[in-house]
Amino acid sequence: MGGSEQNKITNDTDVSLDASVTVLAGVGPKRAEQLAGLGIVTVEDLLLHLPRGYEDRRNFATMGTVEVGAEVCIRGEVVSSRNQRMRGRQNMAVLKVRDETGEMTVTFFGRGFMAKTVFAPGKTGVFFGKVEKYQGMALKNPEYEMLAGDAEDALHVGRIVPIYGLTEGVSQRFLRKLIMDALDRVTGVVGEVVPESLRTRVGWSNRDGAMRMVHYPETLEEAQGARAQFAYEELLLLQLGILIQRQVEASRGAGIVHMVNGPLLVGLHGQLPFSLTEGQERVISTVLADMASAGSMIRLVQGDVGCGKTVVALHAIAAALDGGYQVAMMVPTEILAEQHGVNLAGYLAPLGVEVAVLTSRRGDAKGVRTGLASGTVRVVVGTQALIQAGTVFGNLGLVVVDEQHRFGVEQRAKLVSKGHYPDVLQMTATPIPRTLAITVYGGMDVSVVRGMPPGRLPVKTRQIPEGKLDDLYVYLREQVDAGQQVYMVCPVIEMNEESVLRSVEEHFEELSTGALHGVSTALLHGRMEPEDKAAVMSAFKAGDVAVLFSTTVIEVGVDVPAATIMVIENADQFGLTQLHQLRGRVGRGGEQAYCFLLGQARTDEGQARLDTLCTHTDGFRIAEEDLLQRGPGEFYGAKQAGLSDLRVADLIRDAAVLEEARRDAGLILSADPGLKAKHHRGLRGRMVGMGRVRH
Secondary structure (H helix, E strand, O other), rough: OOOOOOOOOOOOOOOOOOOOOHOOOOOOHHHHHHHHHOOOOEHHHHHHHHOOEEEOOOOOOOOOOOOOOOOEEEEEEEEEEEEEEEEOOOOEEEEEEEEOOOEEEEEEEEHHHHOOOOOOOOOOEEEEEEEOOOOOOEOOOOOOEEEEEEEEHOOOOOOOOEEOOOOOOOOOHHHHHHHHHHHHHOOOOOOOOHHHHHHHHHHHOHHHHHHHHHHHOOHHHHHHHHHHHHHHHHHHHHHHHHHHHHHHHHHOOOOOOOOOHHHHHHHHHHHOOOOOOHHHHHHHHHHHHHHOOOOOEEEEEOOOOOOOOOHHHHHHHHHHHHHHOEEEEEEOOHHHHHHHHHHHHHHHHHHOOOOEEEOOOOOOHHHHHHHHHOOOEEEEEEHHHHEEEEEEEEOOEEEEEEOOHHHHHHHHHHHHHOOOEEEEEEEEEEEEEEEEHHHHHHEEEEEOOOOOOOOOOOOOOEEEOHHHHHHHHHHHHHHHHOOOOEEEEEEEOOOOOOOHHHHHHHHHHHHHHHOOOOOEEEEEEEOHHHHHHHHHHHHHHHHOOEEEEEEEHHHOOOOOOEEEEEEEOOOOHHHHHHHHHHHHOOOOOOOOEEEEEEOOOOOHHHHHHHHHHHHHHHHHHHHHHHHHHOOOOOOOOOOOOOOOOOOOOOOOOOOHHHHHHHHHHHHHHHHOOOOHHHHHHHHHHHHHHHOOOOO
């Protein structure tokens, strides 16, 4: 959300909501970069990074009375800790923790190296988890927080404590302190958004009070009410933006009438090395009909991983080129941009059309921009470099956005604004219920590519227990010897004190020198330089690398037909849709492929996700199961990836709030189309910030 005219510094200590987080104590360039990984750039971004849950630390369970199976929060002193070696190169930290009533064992798998530092004897900590039996009563891999013994501890114990989503290098303690600092410094300058009449209707607090209640509530009910207030605010702004955009669409001039029987389109169709599926043909016909009409196409194409959405886009691209227009395809990552560039060129180069790639770190970016401005570059694939001010198009007629849920509404709109009402084709492999897609994306038409290309076999998925890991590694060596390729995916790049997850770098070193010694391996993650990432992917695609260790940078779009095995470490830490997309990276060459899920699920919900993935292969069925598992009444669930650009609201859990916001947005615009009334000043400021209305 952008700032408004109300968000002004009022004294030497207050800060505005649209100020950079670097104005807060403890946030230098490195911290700012880490926070940006959570989508936190401004002070308001920070305050709208709402807790994913809460722990009630007002009263702790006593160790002498806990029972097996109970979820408890205990507080105690570490009286002993050791690094216990396990099979292979595995280890765990084993702690003895004591309070005035007794003693418990606390274990952390893979954290043995922290036994004499973070968990050193004499330190006091808070531990939250399910009680099990191991050397007496025990907590295995619990949520934890070591206390510093200073005044700051009051933020972390003795109250209902917020639990935030984290990223590498950012701890719960740091984030709580930073948010409290921000709350203290923006008091009185948060700027109301929802008109007072609407807040009064449901008994909501002012925005300043709600900010405090959602982060540091007196009760869980208070937290739920404050969160509902911000969900409504976000949905109201979303619906206002959609309705205003519809007004603009209705009043603007005609769109481009594209050729749909030109030589490039005919040539493309004739050179395809495969037959189109019925689902592809149906959606292609719909897209071409849109492009041939006088109105602008705004269409979302959904399809399961591997269904062939790119072929649909190729037909649209050829039609735009036949009319002399330029085409821009925006993708979320540099790796995907490079790959799409190669794939599109494979079809378009034989037709005499070159494909350029534009990312912020490519050496030829200046030349590509010059060609786009002059019109000599006709097709470009790029990241957000496409929407930068320096990127200008001579005659942009078609915008394609791949994995559109990775981009915000404003980002997509910026690219579209670089042409004169170009047609827009957005694609996603994340299934979205039609009613929700229409609600969120406004009058956008929605098509679904049903079915899979012939010969593609469903990926067989299995969960591998810890005791079978050695057998798995033997199997991987056998498959590599037989010419197969393997992905090994880990959730994080490097180990840090807040994570119990296996590091991809640690995993790479351990297996490359151990169970997979002698096998050609490589490491890939998002922090690598573009040329290094491209070199690794090229080597993997060429078969020079047999096992690729990676983060989720390979989740979307990376296509290596010879890869038949996907191994996912700490699989329960991924969302169900994300797991399905990762699995979709293998089995693209027609051979039977396998996905192996490692790590013991830490929660019942995590195990349910893994069970669902092992049982189902259809992405739309998986999406349905995901929604069923989360449930509309779930208060602290993770967002369903890809449903919207929302940070607070959840379109399943908050379905009733969405309908209310949609109704209120319509009534507001009916009474005040320009949002010029004094009591709509906050709404107008936000619409200005979102580019929906002019000052």
